[in-house]
Amino acid sequence: MKPESQINLNKEKLLKDYTELSLADFFDIPGNDIYERAGDFAEYVKETKKRKHYNYRRVSATGAAPVMTIIDRYTGREKEMIYLASNDYLNLTRHPKTIAAGMVALEKYGTGAGSVPLLGGTLDIHIELEEKIARFKGCKDAVIFTSGFGSNCGTLMSMLNQNDVAILDILDHASIVEGCKNTNIKLFKHNDLDYLEKVLKRYSSKFRTKLIAVDGVYSMDGDIAPLDRIVELAKAYGAYVMVDEAHASGVIGSNGRGTPEHFHIEGKVDIVAGTFSKALGTVGGFIAASEELAEYIRFFSKTYMFSTAMTPQVAGSLIAGLDVIENEPELRSRLWTNIRYFKGNLLDLGFNIGNSETAIFPIIIGDDLLVKEACSELHERGIYVNPVLYPAVQKNQSRIRISLTSKHTREHLDETLNALEDVFIKPKQNAELIKQKCVV
Ligand SMILES: Cc1ncc(COP(=O)(O)O)c(C=O)c1O
The missing domain is CATH 3.90.1150.10 (Aspartate Aminotransferase, domain 1)
Known part of the structure; x- marks a missing residue:
């Protein structure tokens, strides 16, 4: 028998509580099964729309x-x-060169890659893109994924397990946190290096792989991680560093190469992650790292291995987009x-x-x-x-x-x-x- 529901939003209660409620109240209501939770949430959404507060999924016609x-x-x-x-x-979604290159790739290769990358889905333009993004990020190799979320999540899942520790800034993106669900997570206060050092001191001898993962530019705050000092601390405590460049690529650094360039430490960050969905104007993600680690990720990241390769048109637009970033400062x-x-x-x-x-x-x-x-x-x-x-x-x-x-x-x-x-x-x-x- 189903346990007694703890919160059951009837209509009056919903109206009374509307100002106090948030999405968190609908995520895990003890005792309510998923259809009950969805039903309560539907009432909340109805009320939100009635009050004209539903500023989500606004539909663009252009x-x-x-x-x-x-x-x-x-x-x-x-x-x-x-x-x-x-x-x-950088408005690359509408740049004539990214559009033209996408159309050329579409004509040449068709609408899809046909398979997962390891088993038949790899095209020559995927290799060209991997090489280009690796160079852009000052790394030896890169792996490309069909989403930024999937690249962070799949990479971290492939690298860390119960013997390891992920040391995360409390404001890290959800894709990083999600990717660390199968390992030990230790959080540090946002951009607080003293706190980070305390965490490193306390835990670095207790785990096998120690990885500090941060966003280069934080997506809700627009501030920058002190990556140079983070890399120094990591070195002192035998930890690796991963930086998520989603909002940094194309924006910071004197050539738009992102946070390592901004701090003049290109080539010194172990794993540079990022998305193709922001300044690069398309969709997808990448991990740039050493050749050994990149190859390991290709075989052990489930979001790479079990997911069909990037569409040719996106790869074509991205190759052109990287050229635009370089040539149109x-x-x-x-x-x-x-x-x-x-x-x-x-x-x-x-x-x-x-x-x-x-x-x-x-x-x-x-x-x-x-x-x-x-x-x-x-x-x-x-x-x-x-x-x-x-x-x-x-x-x-x-x-x-x-x-x-x-x-x-x-x-x-x-x-x-x-x-x-x-x-x-x-x-x-x-x-x-x-x-x-x-x-x-
Ligand atoms: C910091 C950060 N990392 C990763 C992602 C995920 O990227 P994508 O939208 O390409 O899946 C986002 C996107 O919203 C982001 O803001």
Whole structure:
């Protein structure tokens, strides 16, 4: 018999609790089977939509671009929006060279690779891409995967087990955490090197393989891991280092090669991981490492071995995209001009943007309901930004996440800044004025 359900959201309770509820409340309700949980969640989603707080899965009719057309869920009509939720930092999704190279590969090889890479699915352009990405990252070899999540997760699963330890920054991406589920995980405070050293001191003699895994650029905060010091510490304690370059490739480093280049330590990081889905504008992931480790991963990573190889068209676009990053540095310069302008203005307006140093800006509000309301108001004004709520971030850290691209114009940025000021700053100033008048 099914155990007594501990939380059963009836409609009234849901309405009463709406402001207190988060996704975490629906994930593991003790005693509720999956269909009961899904049923409760469906009620929550219905309420979220009724309140116009469902700012997820907005449907684009045009694809990623600084301004894009979406089909508005609430009106059913097309709506033009300034799109500030994309990771397409250099706008390579629409670069003529990436499009042309994708089409050439599509024509030449067809729509699919036909098989898994080890058993018939490897094309010559996959090898070309592996070589190119390895060179780009200053490593001897690289393995390419069909998703960034799968590359992190599959690589870590193949490398670490119960005899080993993964030492992770508490803000590491879910794909890293998921990949470490079968090993011992020790967490350290975000970017805190003293804490990291304490963990290394305590655990490094107790395990076989010791691996520190961090994000180069943190996806919800836009700050950078102190990778040079992490590599030094790792060396001192006999640990390896893996860095996830998802939001760093194409963005930081004087040639856009990412965090190791930013800190002038190229070739000194054991495993450089990354995605093809952000600045490179397509989809997929990679691990760059030594030849021995890369070959080991090809045979022991299940997300590589048991998954069909990357489509030719994506591989073609990626080879062209890496050339664009190398040969058109002006795209990165424009992105950085936008970053500096936007950051300066956000700080002048008094927003808390944490330690953002890159193209990702968290506007930290700390109140889930306010974030949801603000996102809806910004949506009405044609500003497409994402709410980031608990459990994606800590409870008092809910925020709006904004990301910039090189092709956002000054007008796009000013319109966004004006809207943010109208939504967050002016109501506060008005309330303050009213309070002062009342006191007088
Ligand atoms: C830091 C980080 N690592 C890995 C991933 C996974 O990449 P992909 O979207 O290519 O699967 C993401 C993406 O969302 C990310 O932000």
